[in-house]
Amino acid sequence: MNIPFNKPHLTGKETHYIYDAVSIGKLSGNGKYTQLCQDYFKNRYGFGKCLLTTSCTDALEMAAILINLSEGDEVIMPSYTFVSTSNAFLLRGAKIVFADSRPDHPGIDEDSIEALITPKTKAIVPVHYAGVACDMDKIMDLAHKYNLFVVEDAAQAIDSFYTGRDGVKRALGSIGHLAAFSFHETKNIISGEGGMLAINDAQFEARAEIIWEKGTNRSAFFRGDVDKYGWVDIGSSFLPSELIAAFLWAQLENLDSIQQQRLHLWNQYQGKLSQWAQQKQIGLGSIPSFATNNGHMFYIVCKDLEQRTALLAHLKSNGILAVFHYLSLHNSKYYAEKHDGRDLPMTDHYSDCLIRLPMFYDIDDAMQAYIINTILAF
Numbered sequence: 001m002n003i004p005f006n007k008p009h010l011t012g013k014e015t016h017y018i019y020d021a022v023s024i025g026k027l028s029g030n031g032k033y034t035q036l037c038q039d040y041f042k043n044r045y046g047f048g049k050c051l052l053t054t055s056c057t058d059a060l061e062m063a064a065i066l067i068n069l070s071e072g073d074e075v076i077m078p079s080y081t082f083v084s085t086s087n088a089f090l091l092r093g094a095k096i097v098f099a100d101s102r103p104d105h106p107g108i109d110e111d112s113i114e115a116l117i118t119p120k121t122k123a124i125v126p127v128h129y130a131g132v133a134c135d136m137d138k139i140m141d142l143a144h145k146y147n148l149f150v151v152e153d154a155a156q157a158i159d160s161f162y163t164g165r166d167g168v169k170r171a172l173g174s175i176g177h178l179a180a181f182s183f184h185e186t187k188n189i190i191s192g193e194g195g196m197l198a199i200n201d202a203q204f205e206a207r208a209e210i211i212w213e214k215g216t217n218r219s220a221f222f223r224g225d226v227d228k229y230g231w232v233d234i235g236s237s238f239l240p241s242e243l244i245a246a247f248l249w250a251q252l253e254n255l256d257s258i259q260q261q262r263l264h265l266w267n268q269y270q271g272k273l274s275q276w277a278q279q280k281q282i283g284l285g286s287i288p289s290f291a292t293n294n295g296h297m298f299y300i301v302c303k304d305l306e307q308r309t310a311l312l313a314h315l316k317s318n319g320i321l322a323v324f325h326y327l328s329l330h331n332s333k334y335y336a337e338k339h340d341g342r343d344l345p346m347t348d349h350y351s352d353c354l355i356r357l358p359m360f361y362d363i364d365d366a367m368q369a370y371i372i373n374t375i376l377a378f
Helices: 014-024 032-045 056-066 083-090 136-146 202-212 218-223 242-252 255-279 305-317 345-353 365-376
Strands: 049-053 074-078 095-099 105-108 121-124 149-153 161-163 169-171 178-182 195-199 299-301 354-356
Touching (some): 049 202, 056 149, 056 195, 074 083, 136 149, 202 218, 255 365
Parallel strands (some): 074 095, 074 121
Antiparallel strands (some): 049 195, 178 195
């Protein structure tokens, strides 16, 4: 048996809606399916204005433009994240200040953030790793105290929630001033490539639409708000084609069934591997009390690099492709000399020890049992 790490799931309606988009005759962005998707997210999750993008990277780059980053501004984010999180802000001239991860979870160590804030700090970018919430009350409290922006990197966090100290349950991506989502083929809901910017602070809404449309007020023109459109700000070609949006719409129609299956798989892994993990001194993904689980990822944390290397080889020899995840950005070839020299031990621990198991909709019970039994035999 050969089991990949990921296999994109198709609901069956993707090509139907793509054909419909072609039949309508508008293939460029901001048509029927773009509006359907944007309205869906706004209405279901309580986001502010929603704008589809061609990637989560694009959404993060839009956020960096919107908060008016300039040369020398500082942005705090975890080192344990994908390079796009950092690149988006570096491209605007910012200095990246990396924070360590939590001991119990790869997400940012919220208690370490305040010590990193300086008069040059402009924003905090929490990453909801594996779709599991950071402690947003702590982060938003710091943002209010120091007048900072919060940009949620919610790439993995669709349909995941945070319960604050006020007892209110809020969708991830609806809490910060801005939030970026991914619909890459490895995510729960996919469009091949694709993303979205959620704009939760009204001050950014009008400008976000201009940046989205290459720096023009084209969208306002087509609504009849202005009698002609022109170049009014910086921007880029961030909006996706209707073909991407049509594919995404087919996925959104099936979001509940997709989530149900992914949570079933996650719970099977958790239940069957708990005792084994304890015996082997291996950690399983934890969910803080304030967070929900969206079944995006099932990961384990080995006790050291040697154990991880051996387990990955064992799985590969049995036809199972499990993978590690991020390499510490503060130690990367590009950024090591720019980092301030602080040790980030938990970040390095996850870089050396974390394994992601195969996790996709079309894993059936027999396939998952084979994965689990192979792991138990290690």
